[in-house]
Amino acid sequence: MAARNGLMIDYDFCTGCNSCVVACKQEHSYPVGKGGINLVEIMTPLPDDRIRIDYIPFTTAYCDLCYTRTTRGEQPACVKHCQAACMYFGTLPELAAKMEAKPHCVLFTPR
Amino acid sequence: MQVDENTKVYKMGAWSPGPGCHGGCGVEISVKDGKFVKIEGDVDHPYHEGRLCPRALALGQYINHPDRLRWPLKRVGERGSGKWARISWDEALDTCESKLRDIRDKYGAESMVFGQGTGRDSGGPILFLAYAYGSPNWTLFGLSGIACFTPRLAACFQVMGDMTFPDAAQFFPERYDDPDWKCPEVIVSWARNLQGSQCADHYFSGHYVTDMMKRGAKLIVVDPVNGWEASRAELWLRIRPGADGALALGMIKVIIEENLYNKEFVDKWTFGFDKLKAHVASMTLDEIEQITWVPKEKIILAARMYAKAKPASMRFGQPLDSNAEAVATIHGLASLWALTGNIDNPGGNIITRPPKGVTLYPYSTEEVIQLYGQEFVNKMNLKRIGADQYPLVKNFRSWAMSDDVLKQMETGTPYPVKGLWCQTNNFIAGTAQDPKRHWEAVRKLEFNVVVDTFMTPTAQLIADIVLPAAALSEKDSVFTTGVPCNPIYKVATVDEARPDWEINFELAKRLNPQAVPWANVRGLFDQRLAVIGKTFETLIDSGYVMAPKGDATTPYNRHEKGLLRPDGQPGFRTPSGKFEFYSQKFEEYGLNPLPYHEEPIESPFKTPEIYKDYPLIMMTGRRVGVMFHSEHRQIPWLRELNPHPSIDLHPDTAKEYGIKDGDWVLIEGTMGKAKRRAKITPIMHPKIVMAQHGWWIPEATYNGDGNPYKVWDINVNQLIPMGHNSKSGFGGAFTKTMLCRISKVKEGEEVNYGS
Numbered sequence: 010m011a012a013r014n015g016l017m018i019d020y021d022f023c024t025g026c027n028s029c030v031v032a033c034k035q036e037h038s039y040p041v042g043k044g045g046i047n048l049v050e051i052m053t054p055l056p057d058d059r060i061r062i063d064y065i066p067f068t069t070a071y072c073d074l075c076y077t078r079t080t081r082g083e084q085p086a087c088v089k090h091c092q093a094a095c096m097y098f099g100t101l102p103e104l105a106a107k108m109e110a111k112p113h114c115v116l117f118t119p120r
Numbered sequence: 121m122q123v124d125e126n127t128k129v130y131k132m133g134a135w136s137p138g139p140g141c142h143g144g145c146g147v148e149i150s151v152k153d154g155k156f157v158k159i160e161g162d163v164d165h166p167y168h169e170g171r172l173c174p175r176a177l178a179l180g181q182y183i184n185h186p187d188r189l190r191w192p193l194k195r196v197g198e199r200g201s202g203k204w205a206r207i208s209w210d211e212a213l214d215t216c217e218s219k220l221r222d223i224r225d226k227y228g229a230e231s232m233v234f235g236q237g238t239g240r241d242s243g244g245p246i247l248f249l250a251y252a253y254g255s256p257n258w259t260l261f262g263l264s265g266i267a268c269f270t271p272r273l274a275a276c277f278q279v280m281g282d283m284t285f286p287d288a289a290q291f292f293p294e295r296y297d298d299p300d301w302k303c304p305e306v307i308v309s310w311a312r313n314l315q316g317s318q319c320a321d322h323y324f325s326g327h328y329v330t331d332m333m334k335r336g337a338k339l340i341v342v343d344p345v346n347g348w349e350a351s352r353a354e355l356w357l358r359i360r361p362g363a364d365g366a367l368a369l370g371m372i373k374v375i376i377e378e379n380l381y382n383k384e385f386v387d388k389w390t391f392g393f394d395k396l397k398a399h400v401a402s403m404t405l406d407e408i409e410q411i412t413w414v415p416k417e418k419i420i421l422a423a424r425m426y427a428k429a430k431p432a433s434m435r436f437g438q439p440l441d442s443n444a445e446a447v448a449t450i451h452g453l454a455s456l457w458a459l460t461g462n463i464d465n466p467g468g469n470i471i472t473r474p475p476k477g478v479t480l481y482p483y484s485t486e487e488v489i490q491l492y493g494q495e496f497v498n499k500m501n502l503k504r505i506g507a508d509q510y511p512l513v514k515n516f517r518s519w520a521m522s523d524d525v526l527k528q529m530e531t532g533t534p535y536p537v538k539g540l541w542c543q544t545n546n547f548i549a550g551t552a553q554d555p556k557r558h559w560e561a562v563r564k565l566e567f568n569v570v571v572d573t574f575m576t577p578t579a580q581l582i583a584d585i586v587l588p589a590a591a592l593s594e595k596d597s598v599f600t601t602g603v604p605c606n607p608i609y610k611v612a613t614v615d616e617a618r619p620d621w622e623i624n625f626e627l628a629k630r631l632n633p634q635a636v637p638w639a640n641v642r643g644l645f646d647q648r649l650a651v652i653g654k655t656f657e658t659l660i661d662s663g664y665v666m667a668p669k670g671d672a673t674t675p676y677n678r679h680e681k682g683l684l685r686p687d688g689q690p691g692f693r694t695p696s697g698k699f700e701f702y703s704q705k706f707e708e709y710g711l712n713p714l715p716y717h718e719e720p721i722e723s724p725f726k727t728p729e730i731y732k733d734y735p736l737i738m739m740t741g742r743r744v745g746v747m748f749h750s751e752h753r754q755i756p757w758l759r760e761l762n763p764h765p766s767i768d769l770h771p772d773t774a775k776e777y778g779i780k781d782g783d784w785v786l787i788e789g790t791m792g793k794a795k796r797r798a799k800i801t802p803i804m805h806p807k808i809v810m811a812q813h814g815w816w817i818p819e820a821t822y823n824g825d826g827n828p829y830k831v832w833d834i835n836v837n838q839l840i841p842m843g844h845n846s847k848s849g850f851g852g853a854f855t856k857t858m859l860c861r862i863s864k865v866k867e868g869e870e871v872n873y874g875s
């Protein structure tokens with residue numbers, strides 16, 4: 010059986026730009042209120058009165074991993090347009106290997 | 121490229137209208153049967169390598185929006201009554217031509233003001249029309265002190281003869297893989313918010329910062345707000361808004377007094393070092409700490425970190441343009457680059473000129489002269505509003521001074537203003553400070569035209585004729601205000617919307633055929649593109665153009681090679697041929713030759729009595745990435761991501777005033793008030809509140825009551841005055857520093873988004 014695909018996000022660099030969110034909507038013509046990916050904002054207090062902001066783009070039930078695009082050999086719409094270039098598409102083993110080298114990542118495996 | 125039988129994909133540059141940006145990216149636009157279907161980033165284009173912002177990705181909703189202006193309109197009721205009738209382009213242009221001729225015959229061409237907003241792809245055609253018509257009064261209408269980019273340009277051109285941006289290898293097709301490029305060890309992000317200005321801005325895109333962070337660059341962030349960059353910074357200086365000039369002096373002081381400056385560069389390439397040294401010796405870091413709210417230990421750390429990094433670059437943003445003496449502040453920042461030798465070096469601040477000097481939209485005096493000739497520019501200066509008042513304004517870039525334009529509309533002296541050509545400038549909702557004063561002045565003029573893509577509050581209140589502008593994919597143009605030079609061309613149409621260039625070209629031809637010798641707009645482009653060896657057609661074929669290495673418009677170290685000065689000598693384009701810490705141009709113009717700090721018109725230090733009653737500092741104008749200035753409020757995918765005209769409050773501030781998230785808040789200042797919806801967030805400083813700019817509610821129906829789309833309920837620029845611009849003319853819009861107080865709006869007085 011072929012390895013499953015997934016999306017990996019190196020959220021050290023995600024700036025919350027929302028390109029992934031809108032790229033997904035354009036790709037699938039999703040209306041307002043519906044989309045394959047949403048941004049979650051997490052604020053963590055740091056010493057010295059500072060807040061660390063993390064954005065985690067979170068895939069939803071409407072993410073099909075851009076089946077049509079990826080079977081044509083293209084990158085998913087969100088991955089291609091991500092302004093921080095911090096999203097990766099690939100098989101789970103590939104993505105897991107990439108994650109090893111990075112401090113803060115998440116992996117999504119929508120089916 | 122042909123995708124299927126009916127769908128074709130076209131590669132071109134992106135630029136407003138549509139994405140709402142200062143241009144740069146390469147995109148692929150799919151078109152079916154003459155209609156736009158899709159936009160994607162172009163992976164083969166070096167600017168953003170396929171990446172694209174949310175505004176561009178929502179272009180389909182912009183282009184096909186039911187509220188797009190689709191044909192010319194004329195006013196059929198009183199001004200501001202909201203009553204319009206569709207007319208033909210012939211009638212619209214005939215009316216514009218005859219009214220403009222009347223004004224020119226009766227009062228002189230200078231009585232017509234040609235106002236742009238932030239410009240972008242309408243700046244070039246507006247200047248073109250103004251000069252063909254014969255009016256010197258091309259301006260950024262409404263923005264006090266023209267406090268966006270121009271103060272930065274003006275300051276840099278005086279002290280070093282050119283503008284700079286941080287080096288992100290943007291001048292090379294291979295980008296970061298170019299062997300001559302070096303990744304900066306440190307990037308200073310000063311008054312620059314990556315999350316908001318996340319993408320294309322002339323020679324730099326916000327995410328070049330993340331690109332370079334990945335390659336090892338560390339950040340120093342100067343920002344009152346704990347934004348994303350501050351949260352990732354090695355060092356974050358939480359500055360008081362408006363105190364940037366003082367912080368720059370503090371860093372200069374540390375770098376000089378700790379001997380951290382680049383002696384070789386300073387000896388060889390700078391002028392006035394001893395004067396700068398004596399100047400900063402006269403102030404203490406304790407004083408600077410008090411003014412800036414930045415602990416002196418952090419000022420010292422930042423100065424050391426910046427000076428010791430080899431190389432280091434600095435990004436800086438619009439808040440500096442609204443400093444009380446903006447040009448002096450920016451002189452301070454530029455002095456930091458020069459002290460550390462970070463000018464035109466790999467990984468430093470590189471000098472930015474359009475490829476081979478190609479221009480359709482001039483950003484400097486040199487470029488205006490290149491297009492129109494010295495003699496014509498001299499003639500224009502005689503009547504240009506503000507040119508006699510402000511030597512810097514007279515000698516830089518040919519703008520009419522915005523504050524003085526307003527005054528002259530009101531007073532009629534030294535000559536009357538009779539009409540406003542207002543193209544892609546929604547000054548009632550966004551651009552103007554004291555927008556009601558602008559409304560009062562403009563509504564009394566004889567003839568006003570608004571050119572835009574949507575019916576805005578500005579068009580509703582002031583226009584006699586409204587002309588529908590075409591968006592990206594519906595227009596021919598050339599992007600020349602950055603790198604690379606990109607073609608933009610028409611592949612689709614939306615009813616009768618016409619490109620800004622086409623509208624202005626046609627009208628200019630009617631008003632002064634001699635000034636428009638070309639058969640069509642493409643003919644004009646061909647002539648302007650000759651310097652890069654292209655025609656419009658061949659530019660489309662090549663996709664984009666960069667100048668080769670060794671050209672005067674490509675880095676590095678051009679001051680050493682004699683590539684910057686018109687006389688071909690090594691050095692910079694300044695009187696001394698060097699970077700001037702002590703600016704001889706400023707001296708000549710009666711300005712302080714050294715960088716200095718000036719307090720905002722209202723501040724805890726300048727007006728302590730006002731501060732007692734208005735104990736908060738209001739910032740506005742900070743970008744949100746999903747909207748550009750007053751645009752995109754009607755684009756569903758974007759509005760969903762930023763639904764409310766908000767005011768950001770620290771939780772402690774909210775608690776103190778009894779405000780909960782989502783409550784409506786009344787913001788009051790010494791000169792006006794507005795309502796906003798509270799957003800409570802720990803990224804704010806408890807003494808500072810932040811209101812988004814440019815808001816109006818497009819979905820609210822307008823009934824002719826003079827308050828289109830709720831603009832007077834929510835426009836926070838009503839708290840900011842006109843007429844307090846910097847001494848130089850450029851700068852001093854106080855968009856970040858007005859004092860205010862807040863309270864919860866009484867029940868029943870909230871702003872609803874309906875009619």
Ligand code: SF4
Nearest residue numbers: 033045072075085087
């Ligand atoms: S992979 Fe495709 S479907 Fe999934 S979030 Fe990204 S753009 Fe949407």
Ligand code: SF4
Nearest residue numbers: 023026027029091093
């Ligand atoms: S496009 Fe990339 S950087 Fe932007 S929000 Fe999505 S994951 Fe983050």
